[in-house]
Amino acid sequence: MITIRPARAEEAEALPRIEQSAGLAFRAIPELAWLADGENISAERHRALITQGACWVAADDHDQPVGFLSAGIEGDALHIWELDVRLDRQGSGIGRALLEQTIxxxxxxxxxxxxxxxxxxxxxxxxxxxxxxxxVLEGAEIGERLANLLSNEAEHGMPADQRCAMRLDLR
Structure with a gap:
């Protein structure tokens, strides 16, 4: 059984390990396999996002995180920074449950x-x-904030032609 609940500050140390495990799925895509060995969000950054109250974990029967969604409030939007589920738990609806909680x-x-x-x-x-x-947002509807994020990702090696910004309107 999985429980979706707010992340706790003391769980910040576990989240980069979950991200690392989830990233192994990229090994199945040759041109993106390098992401499996990439850097993860730091525990300190996770702690800061947890403090904002917009981060959730999927906890197993022993109340141990097996997935998480880290988000932050950016203006009038909740921005998802990372959604990861441990590789051995992927495909079981955990990501869906985390996203639904975030929405x-x-x-x-x-x-x-x-x-x-x-x-x-x-x-x-x-x-x-x-x-x-x-x-998927295109052209001017991407806006400055998301355009800057995409540009920053490209500067850090992400293939710009394969990246996009997305939005779900809540009202």
Whole structure:
């Protein structure tokens, strides 16, 4: 049984290990396999996001995190920074449950949208989010904040032609 609940500050140390495990799925995509060995969000950054109250974990029967979603409030949007499920627990609905909790959290806060940047064609990225009503933003609708994030990702080696910004309107 999995329980979705707010992340606790003391769990911040475990989240980079979950991210590392989840990233191993990229080994199945030759041109993105290098991401499996990439850097993870630091425990300190996770702690800061947890403090904002917009981070959730999926905890197992022993109350140990097996997945998480770290988000932050950016203006009138809840921005998803990272959604990861341990590789051995992927495909069981944990990511869906975390995303549903995040969307509900954005609505409860009265925010206008949930946003993120992700890969356009990786099955567990943009196609996954589209199932929840997210749409790919194009041109001017990307806006300065998301355009800056995409630019920063490209500067750090992400293939710009494969990345996109997405938005789910909440009102």
């Amino acid at each position: 509900e959290g954005g609505r409860q806060r009265g925010l206008a949208a949930v946003t993120l940047t992700t890969f356009r064609y990786v099955a567990w990225n943009a196609p996954f989010y589209r199932k929840f009503g997210f749409r």
